[in-house]
Amino acid sequence: MNWENESQKRIEELENIIRAYLPAEEGYQKRVIEAMNYSILAGGKRIRPMLMLETYRLFGGKDKIIEPFLAAIEMIHTYSLVHDDLPAMDDDEYRRGRKTTHIVYGEAMAILAGDGLLNLAFETACRAFDMEPHHPHIGRALQILAGKAGIYGMIGGQTADIQAEGMKQDEVTEELLLFIHEYKTAALIQEAMMIGALLAKAEENRLEAVEKIARNIGVAFQIQDDILDITGSLEVLGKTAGSDRKNDKVTYVTLKGMEQAKKDVENLSAEAITLLESFEEKNEYLNQLISYLIHREK
């Protein structure tokens, strides 16, 4: 398997699916739609929909029912970036080498564009009811889509992250940092893989294993991010490297040391891969994708 070619093919496939669910830029609300489309078409790696699609395929899924959910999770991920970049939040002017949404469209429109994308995620996912009205798991897929994105998922993690920034350095514990990584990052990876498994009608024990695998991937991914924040550079990352250090932020690396952080990434990764390989279902591309995500250097 040629990893680069296979990845490029899949990204193009996902781009086409996402674009098909984007709203037309017209009407009196045209401006917010432009801001939404600008944000989501920033050329990300589409990691979350890719994990969803490959998990769906792992368990034999072959239908179009997954498509609205692929678009929906990317909308949720994108809205969280748009709101994170706002002046009252991380106050970032650039993301992936492009100006952030509020820099281009103004702060009010960026707030509404984020709201619009989160809302559109649910509108989009609900289109699954029109595609397969009798599919047994759409309701539960929606529960996961919403649940893992909310206060017991991503938003909970973002809140804890902001709280941690306001703490003294010695108040930030490993437990708190793991909570942040699990909720802010891993929850959406869990959402991606669990919805993929669920819509492919995987058995309940598979779903539970997938939740665990995705938790490890997400936490390892985020620790790797903390590592790259120290070792990376602007050219490679496309964002301001060292932005965590800039604010004297406590990260997994500053707390546990670079060596231990790298070891923990390895252990989390190995555990996830072992569990994934214990399934009789196989998806070689998914294995490679997970390995890439955890060991990436940008």
Add this chain to the structure above:
Amino acid sequence: MNWENESQKRIEELENIIRAYLPAEEGYQKRVIEAMNYSILAGGKRIRPMLMLETYRLFGGKDKIIEPFLAAIEMIHTYSLVHDDLPAMDDDEYRRGRKTTHIVYGEAMAILAGDGLLNLAFETACRAFDMEPHHPHIGRALQILAGKAGIYGMIGGQTADIQAEGMKQDEVTEELLLFIHEYKTAALIQEAMMIGALLAKAEENRLEAVEKIARNIGVAFQIQDDILDITGSLEVLGKTAGSDRKNDKVTYVTLKGMEQAKKDVENLSAEAITLLESFEEKNEYLNQLISYLIHREK
């Protein structure tokens, strides 16, 4: 029927339902939950869930399946207020006589609290799947919940409203103002009444009529708001009266004149009531509620 007593009874009933769906203030994400609960427990009149419940009753609905949707629509309404009040939007320090969410919890937490409430609305509505897995209309009710709140509903109206503020006075047309009133205000009234009708399994022609009735109520309600903005005072409204005039904002009243605006409220109202009374199903309280909403003096 004693209007005051009946209304009080219903508000208490709705308060109890909404509270039952609010998250416990605990965990590392406690702060955002506090901000969410502060926002939703500000003592509003619960107009949207009340319209939903009374429309549900109009068509014979008697079950608990409506309850998660009652809470969900109030969460959506509340999130829109929290984000509307932000400095980059309307920049309001007070609402209903209390400090706004970002004044009490800071801007970052207010952004997240709004996101959290919108997300929680869908989490909450999705709990209906656990209550009645075989109810035929939950999927469509979710589609309406999301659709009327998004860019083809409330967010679309908010966008057009912000765009209108940036226009020269003579660029603001009646068509644009009606779009804003229909989308920013009436869409959520339509959502409320249509979900009530749908979950009570009303026939399709009733659902279409309810959409029209709710559109008229919403537009009349908002024109009445424009009227009250001129005639009201701080004591009666609990917000800064004349706030529209302050910014030389074009409103329905400045565009068409006070007399015509009042006539239009009457016509929209009469049309809605006539259509409602054409049904063989009756709900006297709903009739009075609609009349109260349109003719309220605060």
